[in-house]
Amino acid sequence: MLRALAVLLAACALLAGAAAYGWTQRIAIAEWWLQRRVAQMGIAPASLDVTSVGVAGATVESIALGAPDAPDLTAARVEVEWSWPGLREGRFDALRIEGVRVRAAVDAENRLSLGALDPLLAGEGALDATPVLPAPEIALEDAQLRISTPKGVAEGTLAGALHEEGDGIGGTFTLRASGGGLRVQGALDVAGTLAAPAFRASLEPEGEGPITGRIDVRGALAQADGARSFQATAALRDVAVALGALRVAGIHGTVALAGPPLHTPPAQLLSFARVDAGVALTNGLVSFALRRDGTLAIERISLAFAGGELYAENVRIDPSQQRLPVTLRAKALDLAVLLGQVSLPGLRGSGRLDGELPVVRDGDQLVVTGGILRNADAGTIQYEPSDSVRSLAESRPADLGLAVEAFEDFHYEVLEARVDGDLAGEMVIGLRVRGVNPDFQDGRPVDLNLNLEAHVADLVRAGASSYRVPQVIEERLRAFSEGK
Known part of the structure; x- marks a missing residue:
C-alpha cells in the first residue's frame, strides 16, 4: 500500500514538473x-x-x-x-x-x-x-x-x-485606395458567408484625380473548383472622367462586372451630359461591353449635335492602340445651326441633313476625312451680305454678283456638304446646292458650289446646361438603390 502511494506521488510530481516546465516554456x-x-x-x-x-x-x-x-x-x-x-x-x-x-x-x-x-x-x-x-x-x-x-x-x-x-x-x-493617379475613400459593408461573402461599398474620389463623383458597388465573391471569382454591380451618379485629352462629365448608370479577368455582359448602358475630345458633344448614351481580353466593344453610342444626332455602332476600342477609326453617322442635323458656325456672317438656312463622318482619333486629335452630308428634304438658304461683300459683288457681276443674288432667297432641292478637317479646329465644308430663287432670273434652276470654313467646336459651348438623365438610366439606378 505504501509502495503504491509512493508511486502515485512520484507520478503526480512528474506531471507537476512537466506542467511547470511546459508553462515556463509556453512561449x-x-x-x-x-x-x-x-x-x-x-x-x-x-x-x-x-x-x-x-x-x-x-x-x-x-x-x-x-x-x-x-x-x-x-x-x-x-x-x-x-x-x-x-x-x-x-x-x-x-x-x-x-x-x-x-x-x-x-x-x-x-x-x-x-x-x-x-x-x-x-x-x-x-x-x-x-x-x-x-x-x-x-x-x-x-x-x-x-x-x-x-x-x-x-x-x-x-x-x-x-x-x-x-x-x-x-x-x-x-477604406482608401489609389492607383493610376486616382485616389478614393469610402465605406465597405460585408455580409453573407465566409465561403461566399457579399459586399457593398460607397466610394468617392479624393483630390484632383481623373475621376470625380459618386460610385456605389454591390457584389459577391465565390469559389468553385479552386478558382475564385466575383460578380458586382457599380452605380455611377454624376461621375466625371478625364483621360488625356478626353473629358466625360455627368455620367450616370449601372454597370454589371465579373471576373477575373474583369469583363461585363453585353448591353451595359451609361448616359453622359458631355464628352469633350477636342470638340464637345452633349446628351450621350452608350451601350457597351468590356471583353475578357481588355478591349471595349461599343455596341452603340449616340450624341446630340447641331440639333440632331451623331451615332456609331459596332466599334471596337483597343486601349493599346493610338489610332482609332470610327464612322459617325449623322441624323437630322439642323442646317441653321451648322451655318451659324461658318465664317460668313449673314448666311442662314433651314432643313435637315443626314450622312456619314469618317473620324480618326490619332493621339489627341479627331480628324474628319471625306465626310458627306445630304439633305433629307427641301429647305432654304438666305444670305444677307455685308456692305463690303455687296460692293465686291457689284464689281464682279458675272460670278460673285450672280451667287449673292441667287442666295438672297434660295430654295434648294439638293444640298450636299463635303466635310474635312480637325473637329477641334478649322474645318472645310464644300457646299453644293441645286434649286431656285423665285426672284432670280424668273426662277431658273441653278447649281451652285461654295467652299466654307467652320469652327465646329463652337457649336455646343453651353450644350450641357439642359441635360437630363434618360428615364431608362434613372430606372436602373432606382433598382440598384432598392437592392434589385
Whole structure:
C-alpha cells in the first residue's frame, strides 16, 4: 500500500514538473505550434515572435510570411483572446490584428499571385471543408494592400471589424485606395458567408484625380473548383472622367462586372451630359461591353449635335492602340445651326441633313476625312451680305454678283456638304446646292458650289446646361438603390 502511494506521488510530481516546465516554456511551444500550423498550410518561409501567453490569451508580433528580405505578408501585432470552451471547438474568442501589409501581383493574363500565400488561393491550405471565422470577433487596424500590375501599382488601406452574424458574417470597414493617379475613400459593408461573402461599398474620389463623383458597388465573391471569382454591380451618379485629352462629365448608370479577368455582359448602358475630345458633344448614351481580353466593344453610342444626332455602332476600342477609326453617322442635323458656325456672317438656312463622318482619333486629335452630308428634304438658304461683300459683288457681276443674288432667297432641292478637317479646329465644308430663287432670273434652276470654313467646336459651348438623365438610366439606378 505504501509502495503504491509512493508511486502515485512520484507520478503526480512528474506531471507537476512537466506542467511547470511546459508553462515556463509556453512561449517556445506556442511559436513551434504556430510555425507547424503555417507549414501545414503550405506557406513558407515564416517567422514570428510570441511575446506573451496566458490562460486568457496570447500576443504575437513581427509576423512575416515569405522571403525575409521582401515578405509577402507582415503583421506588426496580433492579440488573441481565448477560453477553454472555445479552444475545445478549435476557435478563439476574439482577434485583434494591427499593421498588416500584403503584397500581391497581377500578370498580363490577369492572374493574381500572393507570393508565399498562393497555396491559400489554390485551396491547398484549406483545412476545413466549410470555412468559419477563427474567432467570433475580429478587429483589423491599419491593413495595407499593394498590388503590382503591368499597368502600374495600386494601393489600398482597410480598417474595421468582422463578426459572426447568425449563420453568416457581418462587418463594416473604412477604406482608401489609389492607383493610376486616382485616389478614393469610402465605406465597405460585408455580409453573407465566409465561403461566399457579399459586399457593398460607397466610394468617392479624393483630390484632383481623373475621376470625380459618386460610385456605389454591390457584389459577391465565390469559389468553385479552386478558382475564385466575383460578380458586382457599380452605380455611377454624376461621375466625371478625364483621360488625356478626353473629358466625360455627368455620367450616370449601372454597370454589371465579373471576373477575373474583369469583363461585363453585353448591353451595359451609361448616359453622359458631355464628352469633350477636342470638340464637345452633349446628351450621350452608350451601350457597351468590356471583353475578357481588355478591349471595349461599343455596341452603340449616340450624341446630340447641331440639333440632331451623331451615332456609331459596332466599334471596337483597343486601349493599346493610338489610332482609332470610327464612322459617325449623322441624323437630322439642323442646317441653321451648322451655318451659324461658318465664317460668313449673314448666311442662314433651314432643313435637315443626314450622312456619314469618317473620324480618326490619332493621339489627341479627331480628324474628319471625306465626310458627306445630304439633305433629307427641301429647305432654304438666305444670305444677307455685308456692305463690303455687296460692293465686291457689284464689281464682279458675272460670278460673285450672280451667287449673292441667287442666295438672297434660295430654295434648294439638293444640298450636299463635303466635310474635312480637325473637329477641334478649322474645318472645310464644300457646299453644293441645286434649286431656285423665285426672284432670280424668273426662277431658273441653278447649281451652285461654295467652299466654307467652320469652327465646329463652337457649336455646343453651353450644350450641357439642359441635360437630363434618360428615364431608362434613372430606372436602373432606382433598382440598384432598392437592392434589385
